[in-house]
Each structure stands twice: as C-alpha cells, then as structure tokens.
Amino acid sequence: METCARPTTWGVAPSHLSVSLEAIQSNTALMLGMCRTPVMAVVKAGGFGMGAVRAARAALAGGASELGVATCSEAIELRRAGITAPILAWVLHEDAPIAEALSCGIRLAPSSPAQVRHIAAVAAQQQVIAELELEVETGMHRSGCPQTHWQELFRAAADADSVQVLGLWTHLAGTISEHFDEPLECLAEAAALAERSGLRPRLHAAASVAATVDPRTRLDLVRLGASLFGIEPVRDRPLGLNAVARWETRVSQVRDVAVGEVVGYDRVVLDHPSRLALLPVGYADGILVAQRWPMAAG
Structure with a gap:
C-alpha cells in the first residue's frame, strides 16, 4: 500500500488515502482474463486521483499492453517518468502541445479532418510519422467525428505521408447489450468506409461496462478505467475486483x-x-x- 497524505505543519495528516498498487495489478489481470482482448489501461485525471505514473506501471504489470489518457500533457508526463508503453491521448484542444507529444512518441486521436491535417503538418516538420487513432461519433454525441465528415476525415489521413492510422474507435453509451447494437453497426460502417479510403485500422469501442456485459464490444481492444480501479461495472453481478483505495481520517x-x-x-x-x-x-x-x-x- 502507498499513502497519499495532505501535508500539514503538525506532522501526520489527520486524513489520508491509501492506494494498493497490487489491487490495480490484479484487477487488470482479472479483466484481461475475462475479455481475452488486449487492454488499454485508462489512467487519465492523474490516475483518477491515485497517481497516474504508479497506476500506469501497476496496470502494465497486470497485463495491460498500452495506456490511454485524455490530454497530451498527461501523456507527456508518463513519458517523462520513463514509461515506454504505447500511450494514446484523445482530447486535442486548440492549444494542445502536439509537437511535444509527437516528439515523445505519443499516439493521437483526431476527431476532425482539420486536426488530422494539423498533426500531419507538425509531423512533417519534425520528420516523424504520427501514429493516429481516428475517433468517430456513433451516437453518444460527446466527442468523435460526425458521420457527415467521415469521408473527409479518412481521405485526409490517407493522403498524408506523415501519418499512420493504427486505429478507428468510438465511445459507447449504455449499460445493456441492446444499447450497443446501433453504435456497433455505425462503427462497422465507418470501418468499411475507412478501408475504401485505403486504411486498415484496428477497432475499439468498449470501456469497462460494455466490455463486461457484451462480448461483441471487445473487438480488437478494450479501454478500461473504472474496473482497474476496483469499481464493479455491474453492481449486482460483481466480478470480484479488489478495492484500490482506502480513505481514513x-x-x-x-x-x-x-x-x-x-x-x-x-x-x-x-x-x-x-x-x-x-x-x-x-x-x-x-x-x-x-x-x-x-x-x-x-
């Protein structure tokens, strides 16, 4: 167990959070065994408050093959800590440090043709190949490229010599299998269009809930966050995940x-x-x- 305590002037903090890295590792192994699909460990927001670097290392030790974060800055922090596993950053805000991310070998998830072209231009300037995972909107309406711009998105990626498209992915909303029918069909349609543009991406869609309740959603990869940190995806059907954090005061x-x-x-x-x-x-x-x-x- 590791303890994160708020520093005080009188010695031991009256409130502290204990984090079990062993629990993160064992939860990752459990989910990997259940999904039988490569696991991307999502450690955004500072590892959900548990410490991004140490949570990432524990998840990798448990069998995760790559990491996912929201921002480029989060990804760069992991690289600077010496983590060499593939890292995907998917929130590319206007002033995101794209150049530094590419220099650190961070994979990026553009969700518009303009973002693809911008990344391609930066990569060409650096004389590197930017690895991309294109995000498409399939019904959640939170992020991802709208269907009306898919053709332009794929064309922009296929025409750029300085990018390589590794994946095509989406976010799923819902808690039961019926919720995933339309998004999965939509993703398959996007994949077919991408292939007609000359791309051959892997597909991923599932986070912890979808990966648990519907094997169809596991595809080529699952992106797991909550379950690795001990939150049961389905409360009335627990998987036996271990608690990661203990708060005491x-x-x-x-x-x-x-x-x-x-x-x-x-x-x-x-x-x-x-x-x-x-x-x-x-x-x-x-x-x-x-x-x-x-x-x-x-």
Whole structure:
C-alpha cells in the first residue's frame, strides 16, 4: 500500500488515502482474463486521483499492453517518468502541445479532418510519422467525428505521408447489450468506409461496462478505467475486483447536542438528541464532500 497524505505543519495528516498498487495489478489481470482482448489501461485525471505514473506501471504489470489518457500533457508526463508503453491521448484542444507529444512518441486521436491535417503538418516538420487513432461519433454525441465528415476525415489521413492510422474507435453509451447494437453497426460502417479510403485500422469501442456485459464490444481492444480501479461495472453481478483505495481520517471532536439545537452553516435543527463527531475533511483538506450524511442518534 502507498499513502497519499495532505501535508500539514503538525506532522501526520489527520486524513489520508491509501492506494494498493497490487489491487490495480490484479484487477487488470482479472479483466484481461475475462475479455481475452488486449487492454488499454485508462489512467487519465492523474490516475483518477491515485497517481497516474504508479497506476500506469501497476496496470502494465497486470497485463495491460498500452495506456490511454485524455490530454497530451498527461501523456507527456508518463513519458517523462520513463514509461515506454504505447500511450494514446484523445482530447486535442486548440492549444494542445502536439509537437511535444509527437516528439515523445505519443499516439493521437483526431476527431476532425482539420486536426488530422494539423498533426500531419507538425509531423512533417519534425520528420516523424504520427501514429493516429481516428475517433468517430456513433451516437453518444460527446466527442468523435460526425458521420457527415467521415469521408473527409479518412481521405485526409490517407493522403498524408506523415501519418499512420493504427486505429478507428468510438465511445459507447449504455449499460445493456441492446444499447450497443446501433453504435456497433455505425462503427462497422465507418470501418468499411475507412478501408475504401485505403486504411486498415484496428477497432475499439468498449470501456469497462460494455466490455463486461457484451462480448461483441471487445473487438480488437478494450479501454478500461473504472474496473482497474476496483469499481464493479455491474453492481449486482460483481466480478470480484479488489478495492484500490482506502480513505481514513480521525475524529477530532465529539459532543452531545440536545434536541432543538441548531447545527452547522445550514442551521439544521435537531429533532432528537444527537452525538456529533467532527471530522477534519472538506475542501480545505483537498476532499470535497458532495453528500450530506444523516446524523446518527445518540
């Protein structure tokens, strides 16, 4: 177990998060065994708060063959840490550090013809071949190239000497097999169009939920995030994933408060005598509490 503790001036932090890298490794191995398809370990957002570099290394040790992140900056951080596995970055905002990403051998996921042409121009200037995974929209309406621009997207990629298209992919929305019928058909249509443009990409679509409930979605690769971090894709059908994180704190004060007293900034009026515990946690401690917990009777 590794511990991430918020530093304090009085020594040991009262609240801390313990992260099990062994659990990430074992969860990766479990999902790989179930899917029987290569696994891309998604470690975006700082490894979902667990530490991107150490989470990436644990997932690779568990059998993941490549990594996925949102931004180029996240990918570059992994490279600078000495990680050599393939890394895909898929959020290419306007001022994304494309040149630095290409110099680090990062794979990119353009979702428009303009992005393909921009990457191709940067790669040509650097005299490198940019490896691309083209993202297409298949019904989620969150990201990906709209169907009306597919032909132009594939043509731009096929015509550029400085890019190599490795993959074609999409995001899936839904939790049951019926939800995936239309997106999978749409992706197959995109793949056929890409092949007519001279491209031969691998296909991937599934994240943790889809990969668990519908084997059709596993295709050539699965992109797994939540399941590697111990979140069961289907709660009523657990796979036996191991918990990755444990948050602990210490009670700093306890007091008994009578019925009718007013408590807290929200001025909650107690309807029964209560014993209240004060926990040193909140936004000032780097942890947001999004839910008001019910007060227990004393």
